[in-house]
Amino acid sequence: MKWVKTTSTVSTSKERVMSGIPRIKVNNYSTFYYQYEYSLLDAMEAQDIPAPYNCRGGYCGCCRVRLIDGDVEEVQDALYDTVGDEILACCTKPVSHVEIEIPDE
Ligand code: FES
Numbered sequence: 001m002k003w004v005k006t007t008s009t010v011s012t013s014k015e016r017v018m019s020g021i022p023r024i025k026v027n028n029y030s031t032f033y034y035q036y037e038y039s040l041l042d043a044m045e046a047q048d049i050p051a052p053y054n055c056r057g058g059y060c061g062c063c064r065v066r067l068i069d070g071d072v073e074e075v076q077d078a079l080y081d082t083v084g085d086e087i088l089a090c091c092t093k094p095v096s097h098v099e100i101e102i103p104d105e
Pocket of ligand 1: 053054056057059062063080089091
């Protein structure tokens with residue numbers, strides 16, 4: 001039997017391990033890594049961020065946040081029409097590092 005020495009390509013650096021996982025920065029709250037919750041709203045709730053919501057189905061618009069940086073994709077269809085850089089947190093999930101802001105209203 002022949003033994004072959006291999007080298008590991010696994011990094012012990014936390015940042016490198018986490019590099020493929022979207023990072024979510026919620027202005028005025030915290031920055032955390034997406035844990036593959038169903039939606040951005042669920043991800044914020046898992047971090048105890050008081051994100052507003054009502055229907056959780058894309059109807060009311062209560063979960064509107066500003067997408068300042070990054071990309072999201074829809075997880076469910078929305079009937080509420082967003083304006084400009086707004087996205088619905090209950091209807092989207094991050095697909096890259098994102099920076100968002102919860103409106104003051
Ligand atoms: S909570 Fe109603 S649209 Fe998201």
